Amino acid sequence: MVVFAGQGDARRSMELLWGPRVAAPRTGPGPKPGLSVEAIVAAAIEIADTEGMAALSMRSVGERLGRTAMALYTYVPGKTELVDLMYDRTLGELPSSYPEPDWRAAALSLAGALWDLHLRHPWLLQVSPARPVLGPGEFHVQETLLAVLAATGLPLSRVRWVVAALFNIVRGSVQAAAESRQAATETGLSEEDWWHARSALLGELAPDLTARFPTVARLGEEGAFEPSDEPYLEREARLSFEAGLELLLDGVEAAIVKASGPR
Amino acid sequence: MVVFAGQGDARRSMELLWGPRVAAPRTGPGPKPGLSVEAIVAAAIEIADTEGMAALSMRSVGERLGRTAMALYTYVPGKTELVDLMYDRTLGELPSSYPEPDWRAAALSLAGALWDLHLRHPWLLQVSPARPVLGPGEFHVQETLLAVLAATGLPLSRVRWVVAALFNIVRGSVQAAAESRQAATETGLSEEDWWHARSALLGELAPDLTARFPTVARLGEEGAFEPSDEPYLEREARLSFEAGLELLLDGVEAAIVKASGPR
């Protein structure tokens, strides 16, 4: 018999997300709790930040707090709920104030903050909850994005899609940067070494590369893949972030002009 | 002592990616191989498509082929390499021809094909290799995107960023749709039920919602979150895909006008 995640589970999750962060001191019998949901979430975030999502296990979190893995189950229903909490709490870190003069500058500033947030917590891109968490952090991010881009004067029903597109561009481009760093620390192989080994093999194993992929090859001839001081993948990620954002905002500007009517 | 992924591993991986798909019939002694890399990859993709990435294990793949998990290690170095192969082979499915009259129509058509590809293989969004796989499939996608958007007439060094932004918008928006479907089949809970339970709880646990997130609330009042025939998350994903794409292409058009010089 299959057990579905029922309404009780949903309630428990939402209570953890929206409930008070400092639990009211217990009155009844029983030993005093030595931990708290907030402490557990903080420890888990710390592990994910420093050692990566692969190192995050109930055991490792418990160990960091001087407990066994099972001790956490008193506070949190399971690992998925813990990850949801980590996700939502971290999104809540996004600053909410962007007092730039015009909407375009504010949007750039906000996108930069979103980028920084994801670089500080690269695992955010790996968790991707199956469905929206519907926690305060998620709402906070949506609110901030909507508020900043509402200044374009476009109707909210359109701003909504601008927000989605901006969010996707930021997340997509930061992913490359984050994963590049992560791979470097996890495998111990610097990006330069990795790249060097791979590109040499590429020439050997796929000699017909320029014929099969002429446009890519042309891009290579123009020096697009030349190394620089900055790791290649990270630089590429940052540049694609900036360029993609500019393109999108140009599109928004065009929409504003069209909406205000041709004079 | 830590063992780093050395050059040998890189060679093996690249050979699997670029080598001939039908292995030359063996000549030497020993039993004839009963499996092949291609068969293993195909079985793995089938599992990921139908049962999700969580159900993909060396055991499950072996079982589908009538072997044990360990039998696979004769053909493939490990699970990560297998996933890389799945990823690259699947990207290779993207059609390469988009004979639309103008670049904008071609770009829309290509973006749609990319969207379909990701919906057919939702796990693509979960694998996200730590570093580019540098396989033929990945090159194929890049080549196709670059070729279609080179028709804008913009310099290739700019087209590159258009490609990146388009790719990010497609992947970001399709993610929501894919995960929504996946969650429905995995949890057995339809999106409508899930949404219903959650939104009721939201009102109860967070009564100050409209005060804390006024812009989101305003969007809700405008009927943005109303249910429809189509599942909510999927519709939202599709709409954000279309709208985001249009915005981006408007930005590209503006760039073309600016580049061709104001007359």
Place this chain on the structure above:
DNA sequence: GTACATTACTTTAGGGTGTAAGGAGTCGGC
């Protein structure tokens, strides 16, 4: 002051995972 209910935390256990190590069986070439 003692019995009881309640709670925090532990140990144990079961069913997963990826994969290292070594053994069994099968075939081509000498």
Place this chain on the structure above:
DNA sequence: GCCGACTCCTTACACCCTAAAGTAATGTAC
């Protein structure tokens, strides 16, 4: 006919999440 190479299997280990049951600590009620 046998050797060596090769495929495939069994076994084993370390790790994962978490259900279940046991232990210790605490507050309340009698």
